[in-house]
Every structure is written in structure tokens, then in C-alpha cells.
Amino acid sequence: MKLQTLFISILLIACQSNDINPSDIIGKWGFTGLIQYQNSDGNWTAWRVNQTFLKEPPLIYQFTNDGIFLKNGYAGADCCNSGNKYRVANNEIIFSDFLACPTVKCGKPQNWIIIEIKNDTLILEKYSVRSKYVQIK
Template sequence: MKSLTAFCITVLIFVACESKFVAPEKLIGIWWPTYEMQTKEPGGKWGPWTTINTLVAIPNMEFTASGRFLRDGKDGADCCTAGNKYAVSNNIITFSETKACPQVSCANCNDWKIVSLNDDTLILEVCNSRSKYARGK
């Protein structure tokens, strides 16, 4: 009876963890910006989704199976955000091989939170804003 109880508890823990955490394999692929953004309001709640207008195209992002992060097919590191390599743990994307920019004062935006991820949509939280991405074909 004790072994059956222990088995049931182990299964419940495994199922609970599976539903909360994103497997890195789901992230692999090319993601295109949808130009939809959400920011935090002064009270700390998320505001409505808005479509941003920009004169400069936002590059696509690619997460490879080998742990590389690319923007428009090139190394993804830039000043203040991201790096050339990534790892996922507890729905947080952590970057390494970052680019040093001593002349720039940056907020800590190296860790990106995966808010939502399904077959065709990715929502990332980076530095108090959320952005939507669509999976590339």
C-alpha cells in the first residue's frame, strides 16, 4: 500500500510539473514578431495589447536545437538584451555569450520569461513588456 501511495504521489508531481514548465523543444524554430505589445501600468497590472508601428522591421528570432539564438539568421547578441546561446529552465530563457557594451547603461534584460507557448504563438516578457510572436513556416 505504501508503494502504491508513493507511486501515485510521484505521478502527480510529474504531471503537475509538466503542465507548468515549457519544454525547450517547443521553443525551437523561427519566430516572427506580430508587432503586438503589452506594457505594465503604474499599478502593476498589464495594460491592453496594442499594435506598435515602427519604421524599422523587427527581426525574426530563431532558437536552434543546439542552443544557439539567432536574429535574422545571424548571432543574436546585442547590447542590453540576449546572447548567442540560450538555455530554458522554469519558463525562463537565460542567455550566454552576451555582447559587452561598456558605453551603454542597460537594464537587466538578459532573462526572458515565457508567458505562453503553443504550436503557433509565443508570448515573451522582457523588461516589463510583453511581445507576441508567430511561428515561422
């Protein structure tokens, strides 16, 4: 009986989900300028400052309750990377309502992977680059 109880306990622990609660992403997130790159061996570099970020205005992403995505307070769609609308499923941000750019050739947009939301910090992975954001209250 003890063995059966132990087995069931292990199964319950193993089946716990690490999925992000979609409501956790709602709000404004400011880019810290910190990024990581994925090496060819699959490992990640140390966090480093994106020098381009230092020359640009601050980047603020906003995810609203009703599935609207904004960049710096404006519609978030661009030609290749993000849309005006989003939903969260399986730790990914899935965009829709993209900007039409007939003169730009893009591959299929990739979902953004939510690596972590913890203590007002958001880590997103986009195209093998991880970026760190802090929640703006």
C-alpha cells in the first residue's frame, strides 16, 4: 500500500504543468537591453547588453486583457514578427492580424516562446535570441 501511495504521489508531481498562466503576461513590459544568443551546440551565452538598444528609444510591449498587442503604445503589428492580436497557449505567444507588406519577403512568423515570468521579469525567446523585460507598473 505504501508503494502504491508513493507511486501515485510521484505521478502527480510528474504531471504538474509548467505552463504559463496566460493572464500573467497582461500588462506593460519594458525591454532591459539584456539578451542571450543560442550557440550552435544548443547552449545559451551569458546575458549581455544589446548595444543597439542603447541607441534606441525604450521598447515597451503591452499585452491587453482583450488580446491586443501594442509596441510603445501603438498597434504592434509589423511585416514579419508580430501581429496586432495575440493569444497564449503552451507557453507561446501566437500572433495574428499582421501588417500587410507586399514588398517585404518574410518566412512564416514564429511564435514567441515564454521562457519565464517571475518576480516582475519576463524572458522571451524569439528566433534563437532570448530577451529580458521588466514589468512596468
